Amino acid sequence: MIAKIDFEIDSLNAMKKYPENLYYKGNIELLESKKISVVGSRKPNQYARNITQELCSKLALRGIKIVSGGAIGIDAIAHKSAGAANTIMVAGTGLDVRYPAVNKNLIQEIENKGLVLSQFAKGEPSRRYNFPLRNELIVALSDILIVAYADLDSGTMRSVEYALKMEKEIYVFPHRLGESEGSSQLLKEGKAKLIYNIDEFIEQFGTREKNEVDEDEFLLFCKTNPTYEEAMKKDATKLFEYELLGKVEVKNSKVYIVSL
Template identity: 60%
Template sequence: MQNIQKIDFHIPELDSMKKYPENLYYIGNLDLLNKKKIGIIGSRHPSQYAINYTHQIANQLSQTNITIISGGAIGIDTIAHKASGNDNTIMISGTGLDIRYPSINKKLITEIEQKGLVLSQFPPNTPSLPRNFAIRNELIVALSDILIVSYADIKSGSMRSIEYALKMKKEIFVLPHRIGESEGTNKLLANGKAKAIYNINDFISQFKNSKIVENIKDDFLEYCKTNPTYNEAVTKYNEKVFEYELLGKIIIINGRINIF
């Protein structure tokens, strides 16, 4: 594990918090704090629709040189971190930085430590206590210029984050969902407290500092066009097979990979 250090300078964005953090620990690249930052959060159990569009939004925002902030949890957080690239994402931890939580994301967290930035208000050896994640959520919102909530039930940690965002007068964006899905974000829309992302290109265009790279060649998808066997693909590309299947970009039929 890389050295855990304390931030010894003032971060103006954090003045919007109820109380400025007494301590802030980090591993990684502090230069990311100087970039435009957008928070992307949501359920640990999102729909496939939310997964697909979260990936697309985070990836395209990152291509415009915007840093993505999230909380490292499974579900939407994981998709946001991975889609933005390990070198352009900030993870806010709800534990001490000597504890990579959740353990299922240990590899992802390690990669963010090496190329991106991991922050925590908690000293080493602080475990994953429920109250700590509300504190983490406030830090995510404070650092973010705007907040995107991809999927959220009414009673969820994401809705607590939205409370912080409303108090801090941060702009909130959500995906439009069907009735009965993501009822938390649908309620925000109904009450006029969030804006819906109806067209991703239009949404991304308002944040452009540089041109989005269109039609980037994806070597893995090009390979999948050859209809390889599942075993061949796993041998050559390992985790990409699982990731792209999860994102709905590929499907396994009769032991072979097909593109949607």
């Protein structure tokens, strides 16, 4: 069910213009939690995928809600790794339009367990000029913006511009030369801080809760829905074992965790 938010969200006053309307599906109480926004490329390298998965999974264990945009790439990895119940997705369409279609199952799960927000009325399709507005809202919702992977001239760097204007803390991962050059530029200009160690970074966010998935490195890896080939390379023995035990399943050449 699509509903309209009828109260003010203080952090959104940092936007150039407070949204005229804000619609939602899901658990509106997530807005009361500590939130961190995670953005990045639609085509990150495997290193960025892995480090994003680890960070978001561990932040979720500290009660942090991950805010992102539901796109393919870093957005989807962030949502999946945190778990739908720990996720706030900001859509660039009306909430009756699950975009991108390839992520429709993920978006539906977030609607059911987490929270999906949109500034756009029912029926609004994906339009190019909607996404800067979506990105500004993603940044405004949190005090911290994490840039997982960014090319120099990219939509991710536009999100960084919003964060700088709003005086938000920006963090990036260490990357090799020639990769994620947007991150390197931010560091060079002193506009971002570097996450040297994920465990040290998340220590500031309270105590850790444990569950089977997050205590098992292979199951944690499978939360990102790796390809069958990637899972085989990670740990072929556990893949076969966990298939037999019903902990994971393979569909369309990808590995998925079965609800435990």
